[in-house]
Amino acid sequence: MEMGLIASEFDQCIKCGLCLANCPVNHALFLEKYTPRGKIQLARRYGRNEATITDHYRDIFYKCLLCGACNVTCPSGVDLTEVFTHMRQEIFEKKGITPAMKPALDSLMTCHNISREDNEERGDWREDIVDLPDHGYRKQKAGLVYFVGCVASFFPMAQTIPQNMVQILSAADVDFTILAGDEWCCGFPLIGAGAKDKMDEFVAHNVEKVHSLGAENVAFSCPSCYRMWREHYPNDFNLLHTTQLIEQLIDKKALSFNELPWSVTYHDPCDLGRNGGEYDAPRKILGAIPGLELIEMENNRAGSVCCGGGGNLEMTDPALSGSLSKKRIEDIRKTGAEKVVTACQQCVRTLKSQTRREKLDLEVMDITTVVARALSNV
Ligand code: SF4
Numbered sequence: 504m505e506m507g508l509i510a511s512e513f514d515q516c517i518k519c520g521l522c523l524a525n526c527p528v529n530h531a532l533f534l535e536k537y538t539p540r541g542k543i544q545l546a547r548r549y550g551r552n553e554a555t556i557t558d559h560y561r562d563i564f565y566k567c568l569l570c571g572a573c574n575v576t577c578p579s580g581v582d583l584t585e586v587f588t589h590m591r592q593e594i595f596e597k598k599g600i601t602p603a604m605k606p607a608l609d610s611l612m613t614c615h616n617i618s619r620e621d622n623e624e625r626g627d628w629r630e631d632i633v634d635l636p637d638h639g640y641r642k643q644k645a646g647l648v649y650f651v652g653c654v655a656s657f658f659p660m661a662q663t664i665p666q667n668m669v670q671i672l673s674a675a676d677v678d679f680t681i682l683a684g685d686e687w688c689c690g691f692p693l694i695g696a697g698a699k700d701k702m703d704e705f706v707a708h709n710v711e712k713v714h715s716l717g718a719e720n721v722a723f724s725c726p727s728c729y730r731m732w733r734e735h736y737p738n739d740f741n742l743l744h745t746t747q748l749i750e751q752l753i754d755k756k757a758l759s760f761n762e763l764p765w766s767v768t769y770h771d772p773c774d775l776g777r778n779g780g781e782y783d784a785p786r787k788i789l790g791a792i793p794g795l796e797l798i799e800m801e802n803n804r805a806g807s808v809c810c811g812g813g814g815n816l817e818m819t820d821p822a823l824s825g826s827l828s829k830k831r832i833e834d835i836r837k838t839g840a841e842k843v844v845t846a847c848q849q850c851v852r853t854l855k856s857q858t859r860r861e862k863l864d865l866e867v868m869d870i871t872t873v874v875a876r877a878l879s880n881v
């Protein structure tokens with residue numbers, strides 16, 4: 504890796520410490536070395552050949568959610584997450600894969616998914632759908648590919664997301680298909696693992712499969728797949744997060760809703776909000792459902808706090824990840840809302856796991872569940 508590429512970033516740092524304000528890891532660990540400023544200074548020392556990569560050094564760079572909250576408050580415009588991602592790549596090149604991520608990396612390289620599952624089973628979430636159409640949402644040609652992603656394909660806690668999405672798209676009469684076993688992981692976990700050089704075959708495979716269907720549009724319910732395709736795939740398709748697609752369908756009056764007398768708060772996923780720039784589409788969707796009351800958290804939109812599931816932290820430090828989920832749930836409960844809605848399968852998984860651990864009376868749901876429950880044109 505060319506350190507000169509990011510030297511301009513860390514050389515801009517004036518050590519003011521404003522990036523500490525919103526960093527969840529800083530608030531949990533209270534040690535300078537784990538703060539964004541501490542990591543930037545360590546990267547600078549490494550770039551000047553004043554530090555070498557040790558296990559401890561590696562540990563510091565993996566205690567990070569790559570959530571981007573520090574980028575928002577930095578007055579010097581340092582792209583901290585870019586530096587941290589480059590440092591993970593450097594660590595991977597010098598020391599190999601971080602042991603906690605080795606099973607996931609092995610699974611990606613052999614099974615093309617993060618779950619060590621037979622990739623042909625990627626579409627098995629359809630088995631719970633009672634009125635499955637003859638083609639099983641798998642067509643030879645379609646205008647839109649719905650790219651489901653690994654977590655929603657394989658984790659039972661998140662499989663309701665694609666089940667809801669096919670119901671919503673069918674209700675709106677959208678010409679879509681899924682890739683099922685032809686879908687491979689988008690490659691995003693490789694970036695967090697520092698193994699960016701291994702992502703090319705994933706990119707080439709997925710692009711070829713979407714082209715073969717003649718599709719011009721690709722929609723993602725996973726904000727990280729959506730980000731990955733925007734930042735690392737060729738610019739061949741019109742890319743949408745599913746909240747943006749649903750917003751368009753509402754604008755076209757292709758969806759109609761029954762009343763849902765719920766009070767909810769909305770948790771902005773890092774890769775959709777801060778790292779994707781999309782704050783309004785989910786709120787417009789919630790606002791279109793009659794009877795539904797949205798109570799905002801104090802730290803919302805760009806000030807949103809990661810659920811604890813970013814940056815592969817769940818793999819490298821599950822205890823820290825759990826304590827950050829707990830903190831985010833405290834923010835949620837302060838609103839008094841009966842449910843928390845988000846637009847990311849990973850946020851659903853981390854927040855739901857924590858509410859179960861704490862036996863809390865708080866329902867965690869993906870926005871597709873809200874839309875599917877409210878649908879009146881089914
Ligand atoms: S990316 Fe998030 S967790 Fe990492 S240093 Fe920045 S604010 Fe902290």
Ligand code: SF4
Nearest residue numbers: 516517519520522577
């Ligand atoms: S806010 Fe920006 S300039 Fe200030 S310490 Fe953090 S990275 Fe450096």
